[in-house]
Amino acid sequence: MKSPLHIPVLKNEVINHLKIKPEGIYLDCTLGAGGHAEEILKKLNSSGLLIGLDADETTLKPTHTRFSVFKNSQFSLHHANFLHFPDILNKLNIKKVNGMILDLGLSSMELDQKDRGFSFQNIGPLDMRFNKKNSQTASELLNNISLIDLKKVVKLYGEEKNYSKIAQSIKQYVKKDKMKTTLDLKQAILAVIPIKKSNKTLARVFQSIRIAVNDELNILSKTLVNITNFLKKNGRVVIISYHSLEDRIVKQFFLKHSKVCVCPREIPICVCKKDPTFRLISRKPILPNDVEVLSNRKSRSAKMRVVEKT
Ligand SMILES: C[S@@+](CC[C@H](N)C(=O)[O-])C[C@H]1O[C@@H](n2cnc3c(N)ncnc32)[C@H](O)[C@@H]1O
Numbered sequence: 656m657k658s659p660l661h662i663p664v665l666k667n668e669v670i671n672h673l674k675i676k677p678e679g680i681y682l683d684c685t686l687g688a689g690g691h692a693e694e695i696l697k698k699l700n701s702s703g704l705l706i707g708l709d710a711d712e713t714t715l716k717p718t719h720t721r722f723s724v725f726k727n728s729q730f731s732l733h734h735a736n737f738l739h740f741p742d743i744l745n746k747l748n749i750k751k752v753n754g755m756i757l758d759l760g761l762s763s764m765e766l767d768q769k770d771r772g773f774s775f776q777n778i779g780p781l782d783m784r785f786n787k788k789n790s791q792t793a794s795e796l797l798n799n800i801s802l803i804d805l806k807k808v809v810k811l812y813g814e815e816k817n818y819s820k821i822a823q824s825i826k827q828y829v830k831k832d833k834m835k836t837t838l839d840l841k842q843a844i845l846a847v848i849p850i851k852k853s854n855k856t857l858a859r860v861f862q863s864i865r866i867a868v869n870d871e872l873n874i875l876s877k878t879l880v881n882i883t884n885f886l887k888k889n890g891r892v893v894i895i896s897y898h899s900l901e902d903r904i905v906k907q908f909f910l911k912h913s914k915v916c917v918c919p920r921e922i923p924i925c926v927c928k929k930d931p932t933f934r935l936i937s938r939k940p941i942l943p944n945d946v947e948v949l950s951n952r953k954s955r956s957a958k959m960r961v962v963e964k965t
Contacts, residue, residue: 673756676703682744682752710735783864872900915929932964933965
């Protein structure tokens with residue numbers, strides 16, 4: 656059965672905050688089904704360009720077809736990890752863009768496809784790679800990782816307090832050669848946690864392993880550092896995160912680079928003469944309203960942050 660199309664989260668808020676110029680160049684680092692990108696394309700004229708990247712090659716063809724109503728010259732889609740966005744821009748001979756969006760995490764299509772192994776609600780191979788060309792699946796990671804490191808993964812990336820018991824149980828299943836499918840992982844977790852809290856714990860542990868398989872937090876941090884060099888003056892960056900670990904990285908990066916003065920408090924007059932890189936567009940994250948959360952449950956954990964290049 657075909658998975659339903661991903662519904663773009665905070666669609667209007669993304670488009671309003673990007674302040675799209677019809678002739679501008681925009682980079683969608685997490686193209687997915689192209690929901691946000693399509694809205695950007697609708698605002699561009701024939702000189703404008705939308706560049707879309709996705710680490711998951713399977714998203715590109717259907718999204719390309721979705722964009723067939725637009726001129727071919729208005730969009731350029733690439734199978735790439737957003738970590739490598741500077742290489743793609745270099746290849747296209749583009750020095751700077753007018754705006755960027757990162758809508759982090761995974762799409763509904765990826766979550767719902769059994770053979771991708773992202774969801775504890777489906778039975779499938781324990782894969783969890785965004786990019787199927789990457790070497791290590793979740794099953795391989797769990798087979799190779801030490802108990803100490805697995806405890807760290809579940810504790811830090813899953814923010815799960817029963818991390819020790821869960822990691823031990825997973826390693827016992829590995830020893831019995833039973834860590835190949837999402838059901839194996841689910842059973843290893845359920846063996847040691849109270850059934851009452853099972854869905855939340857399953858979600859947290861699956862998330863932690865997905866983050867480790869795709870090295871998501873390191874890649875996000877490294878990508879943010881590059882963003883400043885490729886953004887035009889007054890260009891905007893919009894980032895939507897779906898868990899506190901990602902949001903913390905984005906928030907701290909934006910705050911650090913939008914500080915006007917970094918002199919110690921004891922110094923009454925500024926000596927650092929720091930020019931901030933960004934202007935914060937909103938101090939607090941922008942959240943979906945109740946109507947959106949009711950119509951799209953997957954939006955409920957979204958937090959959007961926006962900055963503008965000074
Ligand atoms: C939440 S979905 C984006 C949905 C999209 N905004 C839309 O409206 O359809 C996130 C997408 O980012 C991709 N992705 C996740 N991490 C990535 C990375 N490091 N580089 C490139 N794409 C990534 C996933 O494969 C997924 O397709």
